[in-house]
Structures are given as C-alpha cells and as structure tokens.
Amino acid sequence: AQAATRSKGRPRASVNVYQLLREEREQSKRSKSEESGPTSPTRISVGDYVKLRRLDEQNGLIEEILPRQSELSRKDAGSTAEKIVPQTLLANLDQVVIVLAVAQPEPHFGFLDRYLAICEATRLQALICLNKADLPHASAIEEAAEQYRKLGYTLIFTSAHTGEGIEELRAHLKEHTTLFTGPSGVGKSSLVNALEPGMDIRTSEVSEATGKGRHTTTGSRLYPLSGGGWLADSAGIRALAAWNIPAEELAWCFVEFRPYLGECLYNDCTHINEEGCAILQAVEDGVVAESRHKSYVRMYMGEER
Ligand code: GDP
Numbered sequence: 001a002q003a004a005t006r007s008k009g010r011p012r013a014s015v016n017v018y019q020l021l022r023e024e025r026e027q028s029k030r031s032k033s034e035e036s037g038p039t040s041p042t043r044i045s046v047g048d049y050v051k052l053r054r055l056d057e058q059n060g061l062i063e064e065i066l067p068r069q070s071e072l073s074r075k076d077a078g079s080t081a082e083k084i085v086p087q088t089l090l091a092n093l094d095q096v097v098i099v100l101a102v103a104q105p106e107p108h109f110g111f112l113d114r115y116l117a118i119c120e121a122t123r124l125q126a127l128i129c130l131n132k133a134d135l136p137h138a139s140a141i142e143e144a145a146e147q148y149r150k151l152g153y154t155l156i157f158t159s160a161h162t163g164e165g166i167e168e169l170r171a172h173l174k175e176h177t178t179l180f181t182g183p184s185g186v187g188k189s190s191l192v193n194a195l196e197p198g199m200d201i202r203t204s205e206v207s208e209a210t211g212k213g214r215h216t217t218t219g220s221r222l223y224p225l226s227g228g229g230w231l232a233d234s235a236g237i238r239a240l241a242a243w244n245i246p247a248e249e250l251a252w253c254f255v256e257f258r259p260y261l262g263e264c265l266y267n268d269c270t271h272i273n274e275e276g277c278a279i280l281q282a283v284e285d286g287v288v289a290e291s292r293h294k295s296y297v298r299m300y301m302g303e304e305r
C-alpha cells in the first residue's frame with residue numbers, strides 16, 4: 001500500500017509498538033485451538049500485503065489485508081479515540097539498521113544497547129552498522145565490534161565514501177523491510193545514497209514547525225530497493241525510540257543475560273545490586289561485559305528506557 005497516513009497538530013506522540021502484534025499472536029494461538037484462522041486487519045496501512053483481484057489492466061480490487069507480522073503504531077496521548085484504535089504507522093517492518101560512526105561523532109554504545117534491547121522487545125531483526133570506517137579510529141572500537149558479534153549480532157563496518165561494506169549491507173536488506181536509525185551525522189543519508197543513488201528519503205526525524213509552534217509528523221513511507229527489499233523512512237523512528245520496555249522484561253532484552261535468568265537467589269531480582277544475583281556474578285566473572293550491564297541499569301532506572 002502506498003497510502004501515507006497523516007495526522008496534524010501533535011505536540012507529543014506516545015506510542016504503542018507491537019502491542020497489537022503480541023495480542024494478535026495470542027489470539028492466533030487461541031484461535032488455532034478453536035480452528036479458526038488469524039484475523040485480518042480492517043484498516044489498511046503502509047506496508048500491508050493485500051490480496052488483489054485484478055479487474056482489468058489498470059484496476060484491481062483489494063479483497064483482503066493479509067495478517068501483519070508486525071505493526072508500528074502511534075497513539076496520541078490527548079486523543080481517547082486513538083487510545084482505543086492506535087493509528088498504524090507502518091505494517092510488516094522486520095529489520096532495524098542501527099548506524100553509528102567509528103569517529104566523528106565517536107560511537108555511543110549506550111545508544112546501541114538501548115536500540116538492541118528495543119529490537120529484542122519488539123522482535124525486530126537488528127543489524128549494526130559502524131560507518132565512516134575510512135576514518136582513523138581507536139582499536140577499542142574494533143574490540144567493541146567483536147564483543148557485539150560474539151553476542152550474535154551482525155555488525156558491518158561500512159564507508160559511504162569508499163564503498164566498503166556497502167554490498168554486504170545491501171545483501172542484508174534484500175527481502176526485508178528495514179528502518180535506519182542512529183544519531184545525526186553518522187552518515188545515514190550517505191549510506192542510503194550509496195545503496196541506492198538518487199533515493200530521496202528522510203533518514204532523520206523531521207518535524208515541521210507550523211506557525212502555531214506545533215509539530216506535524218507525516219506518516220511513514222516505503223521505498224523499493226532495486227536489489228529487492230524496502231526501506232522505511234524515518235517516520236517510525238520516534239515510535240521505536242519511545243518504546244517502553246516493561247522493567248520485568250528488560251533483562252531478557254539483553255541477550256547474554258538470558259542464560260542467567262532464573263538463577264538469581266531472589267525471584268524478583270532486579271539484577272542491579274542484589275545479593276546472589278547470577279547476572280552480577282557473571283559480570284564479576286567477566287562473562288558479561290560491564291558496559292552492557294551499565295546500559296541495562298541506565299535503562300532500568302528510566303534514564304534511557
Ligand atoms: P546523517 O545525519 O546520519 O544522515 O549523516 P549524513 O549522511 O548527513 O552525513 C554526515 C556527514 O558525514 C557528512 O558530511 C558526510 O559527508 C559524512 N559522511 C557520511 N558517511 C561517511 C563515511 O563513510 N566516511 C566519512 N569520512 N564521512 C562520511
């Protein structure tokens with residue numbers, strides 16, 4: 001679907017990402033036992049797959065919206081109507097490329113950890129991109145990169161300037177609907193341009209200030225990649241950025257913590273300072289990186305959650 005959804009006068013948007021996905025999963029689990037199929041969405045959104053009946057050369061009729069794999073929605077804090085029916089920004093997003101630069105600006109791994117956790121919480125595939133690999137950088141960055149690869153994440157060094165890593169990145173985008181995110185200045189637009197010369201796509205969130213000082217955020221759009229796959233523009237970033245991971249789910253969103261969950265002395269362990277905490281022990285043993293645990297604590301305390 002190419003239709004862009006539009007909303008006006010939103011000074012602040014709160015979000016509800018993938019809540020519906022979970023509900024839908026629950027529902028499909030339930031309905032399987034009741035031997036009826038999963039329900040189809042009733043309102044079309046950007047990213048939807050549809051069953052189309054061809055009427056003639058020019059025209060077709062949408063007969064059905066196929067069940068969504070994921071749903072990125074926004075609900076407005078001030079609108080009761082949307083609290084009940086969140087507006088879908090984008091359907092079927094399945095991958096997030098988190099872009100950092102090796103230098104200029106220096107990488108902020110806390111940012112990376114936060115987005116990786118959000119990707120785990122929302123079941124989106126995460127891909128890490130360390131751009132500006134052509135610039136001189138500290139060996140500590142190579143070590144950090146290795147650390148994330150050991151966690152199981154795909155990490156690619158790229159340079160929009162020399163072309164390093166671009167083919168590899170392109171291969172990972174094929175067959176996926178991908179959103180690029182990252183701090184400004186890391187080279188997101190340059191990467192998109194290296195991938196697809198001439199593509200005019202918003203890679204950072206833009207809010208257009210109107211005369212009244214309010215913000216207008218337009219809906220999301222998808223752009224086809226010539227090698228296959230789709231790029232989502234940045235309209236969905238705010239929805240992801242504001243995603244709140246429930247405190248009790250947060251530890252699970254740090255993949256290397258998972259083997260220790262359930263091993264702590266106390267059932268309701270927050271893994272912050274408790275005695276007998278298996279995760280703190282793993283940090284002390286050097287099995288879990290202290291930097292990752294610090295990111296966890298920061299997010300748990302709500303500074304970046
Ligand atoms: P965005 O804000 O993340 O979209 O970043 P831009 O694509 O606008 O790039 C910010 C600056 O970094 C620009 O001056 C680019 O020329 C530069 N830049 C982007 N990619 C690279 C790269 O791979 N290597 C180097 N050296 N500079 C880059």
Ligand code: ZN
Pocket residue numbers: 264269270271272274276277278279280
């Ligand atoms: Zn613990």
